[in-house]
Amino acid sequence: MLEVTPMAAEVINELTSQTEGTAEDVGLRFALATEQDSQAALELSLSEAVDGDEVVAAPAGAKVILEPAAAQYLEDKVLDVRQDDEGNPAFAIARQERSG
Numbered sequence: 001m002l003e004v005t006p007m008a009a010e011v012i013n014e015l016t017s018q019t020e021g022t023a024e025d026v027g028l029r030f031a032l033a034t035e036q037d038s039q040a041a042l043e044l045s046l047s048e049a050v051d052g053d054e055v056v057a058a059p060a061g062a063k064v065i066l067e068p069a070a071a072q073y074l075e076d077k078v079l080d081v082r083q084d085d086e087g088n089p090a091f092a093i094a095r096q097e098r099s100g
Helices: 006-017 068-074
Strands: 026-034 040-048 054-057 063-066 077-083 089-095
Touching (some): 006 026, 006 063, 006 077, 006 089, 026 068, 040 068, 063 068
Parallel strands (some): 026 063
Antiparallel strands (some): 026 040, 054 063, 077 089
């Protein structure tokens, strides 16, 4: 299952607190989209879960919503936040480190 770092959860909470409507139901939703060159790409949006979505309870009450194909793609990944070139937070996905 996707692991969410505390830093990523904090950014998700900041984003969802700025949305209109009921913030409790809104989370960061990942969907798998196929680009024209048939490479998979992740689409991010702030929305509520729909039927079939997997909801990951993240630290600090943040919610990450995964559509089924994205859930399969991200099952062994970690969602983190790094700073981009301008110093703004940007989501980053890395492979989970397995101990043992």
